[in-house]
Amino acid sequence: MIAKANIHIKNKRAEFEYFILERYTAGIQLVGTEIKSIRASKASLVDSYCTFINNELWAKNMHIAAYQFGSYSNHEARRDRKLLLNRRELNKLQRATQQTGNTIIPIELFIDENGRAKLIIALCKGKKSYDKRETLKEKEDRRQIDREWKARL
Numbered sequence: 001m002i003a004k005a006n007i008h009i010k011n012k013r014a015e016f017e018y019f020i021l022e023r024y025t026a027g028i029q030l031v032g033t034e035i036k037s038i039r040a041s042k043a044s045l046v047d048s049y050c051t052f053i054n055n056e057l058w059a060k061n062m063h064i065a066a067y068q069f070g071s072y073s074n075h076e077a078r079r080d081r082k083l084l085l086n087r088r089e090l091n092k093l094q095r096a097t098q099q100t101g102n103t104i105i106p107i108e109l110f111i112d113e114n115g116r117a118k119l120i121i122a123l124c125k126g127k128k129s130y131d132k133r134e135t136l137k138e139k140e141d142r143r144q145i146d147r148e149w150k151a152r153l
Contacts, residue, residue, distance in 0.1 A: 007038065009109040011045035016135060018105060018124035024093070027084035028059070028109075028117050032075045033067035038117050040068075043109055050083065050104035050121055052094055057083040059106055059119065083119060093123060101125050 014020070030038075037043060042065035050059050059081045066074045085093075096102050108120040127135070 007111045009043050011107055014105050014107050020122045020124055022123040024121050026119050028119050029082040032073045033070040034064050034075050036067045037064050045106045048106050096123050
């Protein structure tokens with residue numbers, strides 16, 4: 001039986017930088033020691049994005065550190081990784097990214113109950129600077145309400 005891993009690596013800047021329109025869960029095609037590095041939480045989604053190459057979806061600039069105990073079979077840290085989705089989802093995403101302003105961003109990397117690495121990707125639209133200020137204001141308002149609520153208890 002495979003032990004359940006509680007690995008959740010998030011792209012914290014994504015919700016600040018983009019409006020999230022839709023979310024999808026995709027498998028990742030990994031090689032060599034990449035899964036061991038992910039299980040050790042040695043991965044980062046900062047500055048990563050997804051793009052279509054030959055009708056296939058690829059994650060670009062996603063960093064998975066070289067495995068500490070790996071030898072000659074260690075992997076490249078920032079190589080392109082193929083994402084696994086069904087054809088209907090790929091076609092829908094490809095049509096959506098052809099519209100101006102839409103992009104696909106990795107949101108979260110996790111290990112599922114079967115021990116496989118999965119990536120939550122989102123179809124996003126970029127925020128303007130005034131939208132970002134509004135998001136910060138809403139976040140601060142929620143914090144203030146939470147503080148007042150806790151003070152009453």
